[in-house]
Amino acid sequence: MTEQTMPRPPVRTGTTQAGLMEQYEKDRLGHLLASVERHGPVVELxxxxxxxxxxxxxxxxxxxxxxDFLVTGNIRRDEVSGVRGDPATEAWMRGRRATQKGMSPPALEAHRVWLAEETGRLCDRWQARSSVTDPVAELEQLSARSFARFCFGTRDAGAAAARTGDLLNSLTPLISSPFHFPPAVRRFLPRYRRSVSAQKKLEEELRRALDGPGEGGLVASLAAAGLDGEATVRMLVSNGLASYRVPAAAVTWALVALAREPDVAEECAAAVDPGGGATTPDILRWTIAESLRLWPPNWLILRTANGLQTCGDWSIPAGAAVMISPYVMHRTAPVFTDPSAFRPHRWASLQPTAGEYLPYGIGSRWCVGKALADLELATVLSTLVARFRFTVERMDPLPDVRTTLLPAGLTLGLRPR
Ligand code: HEM
Structure with a gap:
């Protein structure tokens, strides 16, 4: 290898851990964007x-x-090996394959019909109101019921759906902190123990729903793929958490964008099937793509370098915690001109590469629920924009980035069409 082709180490900022934490805690997204602008695309923070x-x-x-790059944390950020060949990783990958198989086109189509009706009922409740404070919270209830219905078919999983939020809330203080406590200390933290207890309760509700009367749903596909009851429950906990707040955040960001761009909202309302039809019109697809570009709910993807690695022109030190931010990428990749503007029509001709646009991640650990997420976003948004005109009554200038990227302090105004 000649000098020119030698991989380059990340640009060092020389910031101490304490210095980084101080800057990062003030404005996480702003700090990451500024680091890329100041130091270039691969930076040792x-x-x-x-x-x-x-x-x-x-x-x-x-x-x-x-x-070469590992997912080394479970839902509570306890350390796991994450390497292929490890029994826990292999079991997870089997569960992923079975989940994706269960998201078949006929299963999704049947679910779309149910979800459009359920969203219609939410709209009926909103009809008499002039505003919705904290729409994410209301949409979370919808996404929890949606996931429970998709997984459990006609079995009653209402109690499990309600428990998902408890578990997520108990995890937030653990996973939102950039400080990692050593495992021996973590086990004694009250917040850690609260999350263990919330997970146990959710698992009990899931087992009860599994054993209850009824049929169909994703759990039937997991059983057909040979997953036993406990592996199924583990898969459902992770999927349930991932499918609770994230789609609700994505729908809310799209509503905020449409509230600020009434012309696009009118174009969407004119194009959609008010009952959340089987095909998604281009303008709605572009609106969703643009909204996920500007506000990707999963704004940070983490990996750990398994030994010294070379990636194209760059070398990544052994054991490095690798941060990839779809938010930062979507606002700095040259393919997105005028990157902070909400311009859905750019998607009529735009074809970013997988590394430039990644709201669902890439590779073997990318979002396992993408097919269900796409369906939920299209169905819920079509129904909402067909029924209401939205305005932003209030919203804090900085989003909440403790875990999912959320609008903070949001109240949406509503006017029925
Ligand atoms: C708008 C909605 C959604 C977005 C933007 C989204 C995005 C993402 C992203 C960026 C990741 C990380 C990928 C990585 O680490 O490479 C992820 C992981 C994951 N998502 Fe989603 N997601 C959404 C909805 C859902 C839904 C509805 C489900 C379940 C039905 C789901 C299940 C999961 C699971 C289980 C993982 C972890 C995968 C693994 O570690 O193997 N997601 N998602």
Missing amino acids: TEGTVLVNDPAAVHDVLRRTNT
Whole structure:
């Protein structure tokens, strides 16, 4: 290898861990954006923590997940090996395959019909109101019921759906903190123990629903793929958490964008099937794509370098915590001109690479629920924009980034069409 082709180490900022935490805690997104602007696309924010924002390197890191770059945290950020061949990783990957198989076109189509009716009932409740304070919270209830219905078919999983929010809330203080406590300390933290107890309660509700009368749903596909009851419950807990707040946040950001761009909202309302039809009109698809570009709910993807790795032009130190931010990438990749503007029509001709546009991640650990998420976003948004005109009554200037990217302090105004 000649000098020119030698992989380059990340640009070092020389910031201490304490210095980074102070800057990061003030404005996480702003700090990451500023780091890329100041230091370039691959930056060692502090020793051992590398932000990767080069599209080719991002693609490479995520494509090599489970071998060279690992997912080393479970839902409570306890350490796991994450390497292919490890029994827990293999069991997870089997569960993923079975889940994706269960999201078949006929299963999704049947679910779409149910979800459009359920969203219609939400609209009926909103009809008499002039505003919705904290729409994410109301949409979370819808996404929890949607996931419970999709998984359990005609069995009653209402209690499990309600428990998902409890578990997520108990996890927030644990996973939102950038400070990691050593495992021996974590086990004694009251917040850690609260999350263990919330998870146990959710698992009990899921077991009860599994054993109850009824049929169909994703659980039937998981059983057909050979997953036993406990593996099924573990899969459902992770999927339930991932499908609760994230789609609700995505729908809410799209409503905020449409409230600010009434012309696009009118174009969507004119194009959609008010009952959440089987095909998604282009303008709605573009609106969703643009909204996920500007406000990707999962704004941070984490990996750990399994030994010293080379990604294209860059070398990544062994054991580095690798941060990839769809939010930062979507606002800095040159393919997105005027990046902070909400311009759905750009998607009529835009074809970013996988590393440039990644609201669902890439590679073997990308979002396992994408097919269901796409369906939920299209169905819920079509129904809402067909029924209401939205305005932003109030919203804090900075979003809430503790876990999912959320609008903070939001009240949406509503006017029935
Ligand atoms: C708008 C909606 C959604 C968005 C934007 C989204 C995005 C993402 C992203 C960025 C990741 C991380 C990928 C990575 O680490 O490479 C992820 C992981 C995941 N998502 Fe989603 N997601 C959404 C909805 C859903 C739904 C509805 C489900 C379940 C039905 C789901 C299940 C999961 C699971 C289980 C993982 C972890 C995958 C793994 O570690 O193997 N997501 N999602």
